[in-house]
Every structure is written in structure tokens, then in C-alpha cells.
């Protein structure tokens with residue numbers, strides 16, 4: 001099941017209504033193997049998230065999150081898998097940092113477990129939790145790797161969920177307070193901060209389809225949650241400015257270029273509506289401080305009432321960059337259904353189309369201006385456990401598309417492959433391997449796959 005466009009698949013649409021400046025780049029590469037050199041200092045990186053890799057779920061004072069509770073409920077994940085141990089990164093931090101150094105990574109995007117730092121989501125700080133992230137950030141800096149810190153990657157503290165979680169407007173302020181704790185603790189390391197990871201997935205998958213935590217199926221509530229998430233983003237940006245500590249900040253949005261499946265007016269109009277859901281309802285508030293009118297018109301009174309005067313000014317507080325998670329395009333028919341026009345990966349929701357990345361990046365520039373961009377996620381799962389040539393091909397073609405976008409003037413600064421290592425893939429448990437590094441979940445041994453060895457060469461020569 002596709003996670004990122006469930007509305008179209010489930011037929012619920014009706015319910016919902018760098019190039020561093022001045023750097024020159026070589027001619028773009030095609031899949032044929034022509035070379036493409038990226039701008040000097042390009043941030044080749046990899047991405048992970050806390051619940052997906054850390055394990056140590058009950059250690060050193062960590063409190064439970066919604067994902068601890070959800071994954072332990074019967075029938076929620078494949079084989080009943082949980083993140084209790086995951087890739088045991090919490091205990092293997094030094095080895096994993098050395099692995100990143102050996103790959104030559106220049107940037108590493110990870111997330112902080114809110115309930116490791118604040119076991120009940122607010123109030124007393126768990127120093128051991130903060131110490132872990134301090135060691136992580138210092139270890140990255142010692143190895144010449146830039147830290148990119150995501151503050152929220154879906155693991156709302158369970159204690160806050162019991163107060164309504166993001167359904168409760170107060171959660172936006174609880175999030176900003178937690179963000180402030182992190183700015184104070186790690187700001188001197190000058191990380192890049194990312195507020196939210198993929199609020200769309202929380203709304204569509206956690207609150208509409210109910211296949212991610214907290215497992216609710218209520219579209220109206222989902223869209224109220226979406227607004228509160230965005231408010232939390234804006235308040236967290238403001239909290240960074242107020243804290244006066246180091247680091248740039250932005251959101252990480254999952255975006256998908258939407259195309260009409262055919263040339264009919266009906267398909268075009270459905271594609272416009274789908275684009276509002278997939279992209280504009282997230283991009284516009286963050287980058288323009290407004291909701292798109294066509295999307296707003298689909299929202300019931302209860303959702304509009306949740307949007308109070310002044311909220312959009314907070315949400316649109318100027319950020320420094322935008323994180324883009326790109327997995328594939330969306331094609332919409334005249335009846336609003338999604339159809340696949342390209343091959344999919346093992347994740348059947350994922351349509352593989354590198355050109356969609358070019359279209360997406362250039363569209364952001366065209367419609368939202370020269371906001372500095374980082375690709376915060378891009379990758380694919382494969383059943384080829386070690387010799388993952390399909391992933392090599394996937395990455396090569398997506399890197400080439402990113403290079404073409406840079407040549408077209410897009411300010412793309414860095415590229416984080418999802419994922420550094422195999423990990424807990426949410427409702428799919430451990431059945432999908434997205435890593436460039438293989439994890440043996442019995443021994444926790446790490447082994448470089450073909451893609452990791454290839455990526456190391458890409459980084460070393462700064463191009464494909």
C-alpha cells in the first residue's frame with residue numbers, strides 16, 4: 001500500500017476535499033554514464049530516524065512514544081516487529097560513526113527521540129538522553145560530518161498522546177519547548193535543524209488510514225492534527241531565533257510531483273486537487289504563510305475553526321532551508337484514482353521515476369523562489385540483501401536528475417540517501433531493507449552493500 005497518497009488509492013479524496021550561489025556545474029549526466037560533477041562542498045549524506053535505528057527503548061530513562069505503544073499492539077506491524085532493539089544504534093554509536101567516516105559522508109541526518117530527552121514529553125529533562133545526542137553530534141563533528149537534526153520523526157511521547165497529542169493545540173507549544181531544550185543543548189555544534197519530518201504521513205497514514213501510530217481513522221481530526229503540526233513547526237522556528245544559538249532551520253516535507261494520467265480536463269482538474277493535498281497544503285503555509293484557497297475550500301468548519309487568526313504568520317516565519325523527501329511521482333485519473341506509470345520498488349506505493357525529482361526541484365524554485373534545498377530522503381528498498389545493483393541504478397539516476405536541477409539553477413546543497421542502514425520500516429517491520437549498509441538483526445553486524453561501496457566512490461569524486 002502506498003503510504004504517501006493514500007487518499008487517492010483509498011478513494012477518500014472527496015473526504016479531504018547547492019549549487020552554492022555562483023558555483024558552476026559540469027554538463028548533466030544521463031543514465032548512460034556520462035560524468036556529472038557536483039558543486040564543491042556538496043553535502044553527500046545519509047538519513048536515519050531515532051525509532052527506526054536506536055533500540056534501547058526502555059534504557060537510561062527513555063519514556064515511551066506512540067510508536068512503542070503502537071508496535072506492541074497485535075496486528076499493527078508485520079510479524080509483530082517493534083523498534084525495541086532495531087539496529088541497536090544506541091549501543092553501537094561509535095562503530096556507526098566510524099562507518100559514516102569510512103564512507104566519506106559529509107552530512108548525516110538523524111532524529112532525536114523526544115521521549116528519550118523528555119520522558120513525559122515536557123518538564124523534567126533526562127540528562128542521559130541528552131548526553132547520547134551530545135556524543136552523536138560531537139562524534140560527527142570530530143569526523144568532519146555535518147549534523148542535520150530532525151526534531152520530530154513521528155514518535156510523539158506517549159504521555160503527550162494521552163493528553164491528545166497533536167490533536168491538542170497545546171502540543172505545538174510543547175514541541176517548541178522541547179525544541180528549545182535541544183537548541184540549548186546542541187546549538188553550539190551549529191547543526192542544521194529540521195522541525196517536522198513528513199507531517200503529511202502523520203496526517204494521511206497515522207490519522208486517516210490508521211496504519212501508522214496512533215492508528216486513527218478520522219480525516220477531519222487528521223487535518224486538525226496537520227494544522228497543529230504546522231503550528232509546532234512555526235513556533236519551533238521562532239524558538240530557535242529567540243534562543244540565539246547556532247544553526248539553520250527548516251521543515252522536511254514529503255513531496256510528489258503530480259501529473260494528470262491522461263490529457264482529459266477531468267484528469268487535469270483531479271491532478272490539481274491532488275497537488276494541493278500532496279504538496280501545496282504543506283509548501284504554501286511554510287514558505288508563503290497561507291493555505292491554498294482550493295484546498296481550504298475542501299475543509300469542513302471544524303478544520304477551519306482550528307486555524308486561528310495569526311497562526312499562518314507563525315507557520316510562515318522565515319526559515320532558512322527546506323528539506324525534500326522524494327520517493328516518486330503521482331499520476332491521477334479523471335476520477336481521482338492513482339495509476340502507476342513506472343515500475344515500483346518492493347514498496348508497492350513507490351513509483352520509480354528520477355525525472356520526477358527534477359520536475360519537483362525545479363517546480364519549487366519556480367513557485368517558491370530560491371529557497372536553499374536539501375534532499376532529506378531518497379532511496380528504495382530491495383530484496384537484494386548485499387549486491388543491490390538495483391539501488392545503485394536508482395541512486396545514480398536520481399543523482400543525475402538532481403545534477404540537472406542544479407544546472408537549471410536550483411539551490412540544492414545536499415543529498416541524504418534513505419537510508420544509511422537497514423532499519424525498522426514502520427508497519428512493514430523488518431521486511432523491507434532500505435539501507436546502503438546491511439544489518440544482520442541477529443548479530444547486529446554491519447556489512448557494506450554494493451550501493452554503499454559505490455556511494456563512497458561517488459562522494460570521493462563528488463559526482464556520478
Ligand code: GCO
Nearest residue numbers: 049197198201325377418425
Ligand atoms: C518516510 C520516513 C522514513 C521511511 C522512509 C521509507 O519518509 O516515510 O521519513 O522513516 O522509513 O521514507 O519508507
